[in-house]
Amino acid sequence: MSVPNQFYEYVDQHKSDFIDRLAKAVAIPSVSGDASYREHVFEMSRFIVKELEALGVKVRTVDLGKQVLDGQEIQLPPAILGSIGDDPKKKTIQLYAHYDVQPALLSDGWDHEPFKLTHDEKTGRLYGRGSSDDKGPLLGWINVLETHVKLGLELPVNLRFCFEGMEESGSEGLDDLIKDEVGPGKFFDGVDCVCISDNYWLNDRTPCLTYGLRGISYYKVTISGPARDLHSGVFGNTVHEPMTDLILLMSRLVKPNGEILIPGLEQLVAPLTDEEKQRYDVLDYSISDIEQSAGAPVALSEDKSAVLMGRMRYPSLSLHGIEGAFSAPGAKTVIPAKVSGKFSIRLVPNMTPDNVDPLVITYLKAEFAKLNSKNKLEVENLHGGKPWVADPNHWNYVAAKKATETVYKKTPDLTREGGSIPVTLTFAEALGVNVLLLPMGRGDDGAHSTNEKLDVSNYIEGTKLLGTYLWEVAATAPK
Amino acid sequence: MSVPNQFYEYVDQHKSDFIDRLAKAVAIPSVSGDASYREHVFEMSRFIVKELEALGVKVRTVDLGKQVLDGQEIQLPPAILGSIGDDPKKKTIQLYAHYDVQPALLSDGWDHEPFKLTHDEKTGRLYGRGSSDDKGPLLGWINVLETHVKLGLELPVNLRFCFEGMEESGSEGLDDLIKDEVGPGKFFDGVDCVCISDNYWLNDRTPCLTYGLRGISYYKVTISGPARDLHSGVFGNTVHEPMTDLILLMSRLVKPNGEILIPGLEQLVAPLTDEEKQRYDVLDYSISDIEQSAGAPVALSEDKSAVLMGRMRYPSLSLHGIEGAFSAPGAKTVIPAKVSGKFSIRLVPNMTPDNVDPLVITYLKAEFAKLNSKNKLEVENLHGGKPWVADPNHWNYVAAKKATETVYKKTPDLTREGGSIPVTLTFAEALGVNVLLLPMGRGDDGAHSTNEKLDVSNYIEGTKLLGTYLWEVAATAPK
Ligand SMILES: [Zn+2]
Ligand SMILES: [Zn+2]
Ligand SMILES: [Zn+2]
Ligand SMILES: [Zn+2]
Structure with a gap:
């Protein structure tokens, strides 16, 4: 037939x-x-x-x-x-x-x-x-x-x-x-x-x-302190600035080489078998393909399979931006009172929002405690999918x-x-x-x-x- | 008279x-x-x-x-x-x-x-x-x-x-x-x-x-890489993400306690004399004054003179925000292609934009080099005043x-x-x-x-x- x-x-x-x-x-x-x-x-x-x-x-x-x-x-x-x-x-x-x-x-x-x-x-x-x-x-x-x-x-x-x-x-x-x-x-x-x-x-x-x-788990980390936005001339070096705390926390999530710093996440990832590894090796793909689609030579590796696995079978953590901070062109001297960092983790088997969330939240709370800040931390999961x-x-x-x-x-x-x-x-x-x-x-x-x-x-x-x-x-x- | x-x-x-x-x-x-x-x-x-x-x-x-x-x-x-x-x-x-x-x-x-x-x-x-x-x-x-x-x-x-x-x-x-x-x-x-x-x-x-x-020196640090904004599903963990680099650089400028991390800056600050110190001790001011005007108990210290000197006779570094990243409410999964961090340093004698600029720029370049990123760094001074x-x-x-x-x-x-x-x-x-x-x-x-x-x-x-x-x-x- x-x-x-x-x-x-x-x-x-x-x-x-x-x-x-x-x-x-x-x-x-x-x-x-x-x-x-x-x-x-x-x-x-x-x-x-x-x-x-x-x-x-x-x-x-x-x-x-x-x-x-x-x-x-x-x-x-x-x-x-x-x-x-x-x-x-x-x-x-x-x-x-x-x-x-x-x-x-x-x-x-x-x-x-x-x-x-x-x-x-x-x-x-x-x-x-x-x-x-x-x-x-x-x-x-x-x-x-x-x-x-x-x-x-x-x-x-x-x-x-x-x-x-x-x-x-x-x-x-x-x-x-x-x-x-x-x-x-x-x-x-x-x-x-x-x-x-x-x-x-x-x-x-x-x-x-x-x-x-891949699935996804999307987070919003909010640091708040002052009751209102402050002038950096008047308050700079006198109060705990939410942006300082937030930037430091966000810097502790992922390395420039893509490695995720949240303890326990890596262990959730299903191990790579030889058979699966071979599937990436045979794909018709090159580093120049990825650099062409990104528009610049910014691939994390020169190894095609490594880059493909980075996209397809390993998680990623991307920092998307900050809500509540100064984001317009120009030079405003504000100390924002409440700022929310947005980041998401792309999930792969055997990660789920349910097993990833507690690791993320526990880690952020522990890192925040190390800052000895008088500001307040809140972590929310905005949405997730397996x-x-x-x-x-x-x-x-x-x-x-x-x-x-x-x-x-x-x-x-x-x-x-x-x-x-x-x-x-x-x-x-x-x-x-x-x-x-x-x-x-x-x-x-x-x-x-x-x-x-x-x-x-x-x-x-x-x-x-x-x-x-x-x-x-x-x-x-x-x- | x-x-x-x-x-x-x-x-x-x-x-x-x-x-x-x-x-x-x-x-x-x-x-x-x-x-x-x-x-x-x-x-x-x-x-x-x-x-x-x-x-x-x-x-x-x-x-x-x-x-x-x-x-x-x-x-x-x-x-x-x-x-x-x-x-x-x-x-x-x-x-x-x-x-x-x-x-x-x-x-x-x-x-x-x-x-x-x-x-x-x-x-x-x-x-x-x-x-x-x-x-x-x-x-x-x-x-x-x-x-x-x-x-x-x-x-x-x-x-x-x-x-x-x-x-x-x-x-x-x-x-x-x-x-x-x-x-x-x-x-x-x-x-x-x-x-x-x-x-x-x-x-x-x-x-x-x-x-x-105080004077001021206002900086814009731009990290660029991909030719356009990328989707974090497709590109997460495959390319050097400008936000990851920028957040890490910004995290290396100032500590949560207000201490500036740029080498050489501290040495420019005129030493404190006993006579000057005494001027702060006698000011009619309390920690509760500052916390009242900030609207929350977020003072960096319990010592009145220390907080006043933080405002009046020491420099400060405030992180104001990021241009080019996702800053709206909601949950967008973008990898921004070009992001500019804004920060400013309040200057005190004997700092001037002229002697501070080279220290800031040299430090940022050196820290960026440590990241081994394929993205590009640009540092600009947007304005300054003695x-x-x-x-x-x-x-x-x-x-x-x-x-x-x-x-x-x-x-x-x-x-x-x-x-x-x-x-x-x-x-x-x-x-x-x-x-x-x-x-x-x-x-x-x-x-x-x-x-x-x-x-x-x-x-x-x-x-x-x-x-x-x-x-x-x-x-x-x-x-
Ligand atoms: Zn006026
Ligand atoms: Zn005015
Ligand atoms: Zn479709
Ligand atoms: Zn579509």
Whole structure:
């Protein structure tokens, strides 16, 4: 049961139709983080529902309630739950993507209008907000559906769609929906595996499958003392200054080489096996890749595997900034009365917010006690999420690997990512099945940046990849 | 030649007229730092010119040119140069005050309309922006003049006035004016000493004379690396993070107990003599005074003299904040690409920006080199000013001391202040004469804060003090 050749032919022949479909989607500025764009997020949901229904998908939109944004109470965009195929002899695959996008303004530094898909024929790139994150991948599934329907080809699997419009703004409401829809007779009943297409290749050359994500624990350390901001002329060298204490505490969290100084954290990290180490050694990646994406020669090491493991399988601690201190241009001579340092730790197995929090809090309190300061310390965890790792030898991954080899003639890199996509963990835990991250775009697509793009070849070959993956699941998964 | 009794009688009898005069001045919102208030700064200058001319002062307003503020090019308010008396047998005293004020809005938390003088009869306080800083003292001189004119009393000294309208906004244009007007036949020719009334008592009980001010050297330390802000998920533990380097550098500048860690700085500080030490021991001041003004028990020491010397005769280093890092509420997971730490050092004799700068820059470079970071360091001095100390045994001070004892029946505290009033140094250096800071208001007046006030008793007794000082100069100064 391999992919019929007519599938690939149809996709190649309808390249410009598929690009038109993406252009229509990009033209709807479905920015979820700005209340004044909310109507467009709804417009985008209607666009998708129409496309799905035209292709025979049974669609249900789920009202996720209201939120407060920019001071107004407004309606959340709906989750779109779609279903096609109910053959008990076939595997049932749950697909996820999001139809909202990050904000974008021409004045941010875009070379083209961000909400008008611009096809640069010379480079073969499609520029536009959402082209790669995540409208391209979402439409990739619709292109696959269309191809099957138009060719009269029966789908090799049952498909379930879960498309949301709030991913860029914390996925409000989605977790509850997923948990509610688990159980006999519910929407997610019978799902055999999950495929999420909302990430990127490690580089701009080699496709990848992603089987892990770091978690996060985000902290706010507040030092307060004086009742109000003081003038440094009048009070300098007479009182305990909160900034002095805070800067010293923050300096004791992490070394310039990235080493975390909080006792006990290192011991939580799962030991590295030879087999895992080898996975990093074979990745198609170089120090120059990382320095190119950072824009400067600032890699922590010259050893490719070390740098990759720093991102993928070891924790990191980043100091983000300070709230309450002087932060504007110029030279203000203030002693801020209350300052809050913000830092976060990226978590890897077997770290969790629950086992990391007490170590962080105990350490900060002990270090603060050493300062002999009369100021006050408060440590808060602002938010947290567990890391996620899947079994990359599961049939879901085997199918995706075969599909990649078929379409791209390359063995995909097996990667873990340093950031988090919280819905991944929700699906894994709530459904109890294997989850695969199968990216369409490249590492240089610039999701969330100016000039976001998707290469035409990634869109078209990516559509083929998604379709082939469905056939390979049918062929590979145990009956 | 002591003060005629009728002087004191007139001041007491005209208390409510003098308060009316202050009310008129406070009603003009002469905020120099906001372009939309500039017309009121001019209005205030016309008010003062009219008052001075009505009392026989020869007035010249000096156009100080233009400035760019809030994006517009606007006219600077004029300096007001006034002159009354030319008797070569009398001493010539140069007076300074400013007629502009800090911004103030009722919504900032004022209990009363800030630009309407509110007389609280119960506490004897006059609330209003500029009441104490610096319209009260400025009008104090005008009250003294009026009293002499109305009583037909000859002034015991020649007076020169220099009133500016930009003190709260960097005294733009004034330094050049002062330097231009020094020399034979120029405005400041023949000045024997300077009296500036633009500061405060140390507490709310005891008058003071101020003979020293700290200088300042303000630094910006910039660490840059990546070409753009990075996502901590993707880049955490793979690149040298500028914040990590900056926080570590900033932590090496000053200890929580106020001790400065830059080698060589301490050696620049003039040694403490027993005589000077004793001056701090006798000041009417307590740890509870400082903790009351800071609003919390955060004094660096329980020893009053140690805390006072920390403010008055030792340097201080304050960390003000960071530009370029995440500073808003919330939890953003950014690795900032370029961050600038701001700190300043308050300077005391024999420190100057010129001898401090190289020590700071050399130290920061050496500490940065120890980090083995691939990021880049830049250190800038944003501005600087030398410390100022006058001889408190000069006849100018002796006269002010006698005047204080006459009016307040108390020996004034001899203080130095921790902040800077740059015009003081300009007068001292350009004119080469003794400069005295003779305050009218109390330490709790709240200049620059909400609910700024001047006690009626300080306004009225302060007017007497200024007048008595003129008579005491005439009596005390060598012929
Ligand atoms: Zn996305
Ligand atoms: Zn995104
Ligand atoms: Zn002032
Ligand atoms: Zn002021």
